[in-house]
Amino acid sequence: MAPQITGRVKPTKIKKQVRGQKRKRDDVDVEKLQEAVEQLDTKTKYESFNDLPLSEPTKAGLKSAAYSTLTDIQSKAIPLALKGSDILGAAKTGSGKTLAFLIPVLENLYRAQCTGPDAGLGAMIITPTRELAIQIFEVMRKVGGKGHLFAAGLVIGGKSLREEQDALTRMNIVVCTPGRILQHLSQTALFNVDNLRMLVLDEADRILDMGFQKDVDAIVDYLPTERQTMLFSATQTKRVSDLARLSLKEPEYVSVHEAAQSATPKTLQQNYVITPLPEKLDALWSFIQSAKKSKILVFLSSGKQVRFVYEAFRQMQPGIPLIHLHGRQKQTARLEITQKFSNAKYSCLFATDVVARGLDFPAVDWVVQVDCPEDADTYIHRVGRTARYERDGRAVIFLDPSEEEGMLTRLEQKKVPVEKINIRTNKKQSIKDQLQNMCFKDPQLKYLGQKAFASYVRSLHIQKDKEVFKLEKYPLEEFAASLGLPGAPRIKFLKADPEEIKRKKNASRQAAVSESEEEDDDEDEEADKTKNKKNGVRTKYDRMFERKNQDILADHYAKMVRHDDEKDDIDLNRLDGEQEADDDLFDVKRVIPADEGVPNFDISAKDAADAQAAGLKAVAIPGAKDPIILDSKRREKLLKSKKKLLKLKDKGSKIIYDDECNAHEIYELEDEADFRARGEAEAQRRKFLEEEAERVKMADISDKALAKEKKKAKREKKKERERAEAAGEDGVQLEGEEDGFENFKRDAAGLGYSDEEDSEVEEKPSKKQKKWFQEDGKRKDLHEEKEIETLGDLEAEAAKLLGS
Structure with missing residues (x-):
């Protein structure tokens, strides 16, 4: 075949067909790598990755990701892991624990040639949160994407279960969360873990606690006992029960910072501020205003709470981008938010402990803990989001006065240095009024505030460390007011009183039956309402009228609103074990009606003196007869309301003014003595009626005379007009018209003007004269006039018009 002719000077080279790489490599010198690993000295401290016996794909991935120097935990853990030992690794946050277990996973599976679908699952990495699993998977892709042929996958939920089931059968390495991988182990038939070689638990102390204990036990039952297990965390567990559950065999404990003076990085500056619970939001807002050019977590x-604070602060526009993250969000939204915060230069992220462990956000300047953590380990993981990889960072925690002593003791036991600082008074801003205004205008925001309050109180109640979290010492009423709520919602805990349970258990059968009948009374009443319906069938019209608005709030919001007939005295510390059928977990604690908002201030002067003697403050209000005793904060707030103060003042009286500008009441009572001096009341009444009858009679006579005069004057005017018409004076009066000048003269005469005063006025005819366009009582034909042609004709016509 003749070569193809092109416009190039040099002949083109024939491109070679690129073929896909084989899943297994036969040219890899596995034995040489194995010998180098066996000769590795675990007691030697290695400084660089090049000093370790690693494969070429791993070295290429580390070089492309700019990893060259080993950290302390990597220098000690990687050699032991390459030899196949079980490891318990503990190191400070941001010390590079992820690479400490990822490199051994890649190298051990590489030497074992565990690639391809036939090899099955070789390694399983379990993390407590989805965000951390995604982060580990991304690091694995960077390091292992330069030549390794493993099939790795991410199994964290949020996607179709069917898609994950199809992909799991081909995976060699899986990064997962406990709940999702357990679901596949129990439901995916083709998911085989018999060849599993390595099990890694990142943030092991969190995975092994009560939250994931059952899931981890079930997962371990599926896995083979002959495997390598590695546990890594910033605060590692040494409990024998946990190690026995995971079938660890003579594990090597690697703790590079155990002898350090601090459990947190040296570059981290840690402070705490004594902030009462009602002032925490004010302090947080003031802090954000002073650190707008920072990256805050x-x-x-x-x-x-996260959602309420985010929505409230977002409406107030602090001048810095705000985002929020919590576990109830969808996976796509959580991934987008973490990526957005990582790429942001200045931003503020409100989050729960879902981001407290393992996540690596670049260049975080501040970590602010508004709520006290449950223990010192959680504190260490929270502040570990800043000052990573020997960078500088700052952390501050807001502690209620009741939390200070207990929390500082726990931090001291964990070797965490914290210094106390104070907030400048001139820099602190109060947002309580703004929150109240927003909650009043927006029912959705008020509802979020109620749920935030209830969830926070519940979180305090379920805390294990009662030396730190003393529920009875928190000012919950003031805290609810700081959220903008009109009252503190009521909390009903599900935990029953042991004494009540014991009483019900020991009660007789008859007493138990009677109690159950009393509880069912309300249900019977509701059932009686439906008996009148035919066969108890609900028609479509019944369902239509029972339908509620869907765009206002859900049904459980109505259960948080209290009725007026409910009691106000509710003890928050009482554990209510008697649950009603329609009661939700949360309910409003107190609603103050408008009528009851004004207390009774009818206090005598003696009571006021006694109150002042007792140390209470008495305030005199203009318009009120007695002073007001301020014996509570509610009454002090009452003084700020003009509308409520009107109810305390004496009722005013309406007055009128006479001609001399003297004020009088509308109805003034005469002096009783003067009234009795004029005689008996009945005689005065008869005399008054006679006088009024005589006055009305005289007024009637005068009114009749006036009416008679008016009729006479009208007749005279009519006769005068008739005489004037009969006289035949010059001038023609148009039909239906009157002489205006004659009418004017008659009106002037009626006002009292004399004939002498009018003598100088020229007599006018009674009838109107002819108009310029009239002649002998007939209209002129304007069209017959001579046409104006010259200036003389125009002057003559003008003179004629003026003369007429």
């Missing part, structure tokens, strides 16, 4: 105890 704010920790709150619950997702409902």
Whole structure:
């Protein structure tokens, strides 16, 4: 075949067909690598990755990701892991624990040639959160994407279960969360873990606690016992029960910072501020206003608090981008938010402890803990989001006065240095009024505030460390007011009183039956309402009228609103074990009606003196007869409301003014003595009626005379007009018209003007004269006039018009 002719000077080279790489490499010198690993000295401290016996794909991936120097935990853990030992690794946050287990996973599977679908699953990496699993998977792709042929996958939920089931059968390495991988182990038939070689638990102390204990036990039952297990965390566990559950065999404990003076990085500056619970939001707002050119991570105890603070601060526009993250969000939204915060230069992220462990956000300047963490380990993981990889960082925690002593003791036991600082008074801003205004205008925001309050109180109640979290010492009423709520919602805990349970258990059968009948009374009443319906069938019209608005709020919001007939005295510390059928977990604690908002201030002068003697403050209000005793904060707030103060003042009286500008009441009572001096009341009444009858009679006579005069004057005017018409004076009066000048003269005469005064006035005819366009009582034909042609004709016509 003749070569193809092109416009190039040099002949083109025939491109070679690129073929896909084989899944297994036969040219890899596995034995040489194995010998180098066996000769590796675990007691030697290695400084660089090049000093370790690693494969060429791993070295290429480390070089492309700019990893060259080993950290302390990597220098000690990687050699032991390459030899196949079980490891318990503990190191400070930001010390590079991820690479400490990822490199051994890649190298051990590489030497074992565990590639391809036939090899099955070789390594499983379990993390407590989805965000951390995604981060580990991304690091694995960077390091292992330069020549390794493993099939790695991410199994964290949020996607179709069917898609993950199809992909799991081909995976060699899986990064997962406990709940999702357990679901596949129990439901995916083709998912085989018999060849599993390595199990890695990142943030092991979190995975092994009560939250994931059952899931981890079930996962371990599926896995083979002959495997290598590695546990890594910033605060590692040494409990024998945990190690026995995971079938660890003579594990090597690697703790590079155990002898250090601090459990946190040296470059981290840690402070705490004594902030009462009602002032925490004010302090947080003031802090954000003073650190707008920073990257801030704010920790709150619950997702409902995160959402409320985010929505409230977003409406107030602090001048810095705000984002929020909690566990109830969808996976796509959580991934987008973490990526957005990582790429941001200045931003503020409100989050729960879902981001407290393992996540690596670049260049975080501040970590603010508004709510106290549950323990010192959680504190260490929270502040570990800043000052990573020997960078500088700052952390501050807001502690309620009741939390200070207990929390500082726990931090001291964990070797965490914290210094106390104070907030400048002139820099602190109060947002309580703004929150109240927003909650009043926006029912959705008020609802979020109620749920945030309830979730925070519940989180305090379920805390294990009662020396730090003393529920009875928190000012919950003031805290609810700081959220903008009109009252503190009521909390009903599900935990029953042991004494009540014991009483019900020991009660007789008859007493138990009677109690159950009393509880069912309300249900019977509701059932009686439906008996009148035919066969108890609900028609479509019944369902239509029972339908509620869907765009206002959900049904459980109505259960948080209290009715007026409910009691106000509710003890928050009481554990209510008697649950009603329609009661939700949360309910409003107190609603103050408008009528009851004004207390009774009818206090005598003696009571006021006694109150002042007792140390209470008495305030005199203009318009009120007695002073007001201020014996509570509610009454002090009452003084700020003009509308409510009107109810305390004496009722005013309406007055009128006479001609001399003297004020009088509308109805003034005469002096009783003067009234009795004029005689008996009945005689005065008869005399008054006679006088009024005589006055009305005289007024009637005068009115009749006036009417008679008016009729007479009208007749005279009519006769005068008739005489004037009969006289035949010059001038023609148009039909239906009157002489205006004659009418004027008659009106002037009626006002009292004399004939002498009018003598100088020229007599006018009674009838109107002819108009310029009239002649002998007939209209002129304007069209018959001579046409104006010259200036003389124009002057003559003008003179004629003026003369007429």
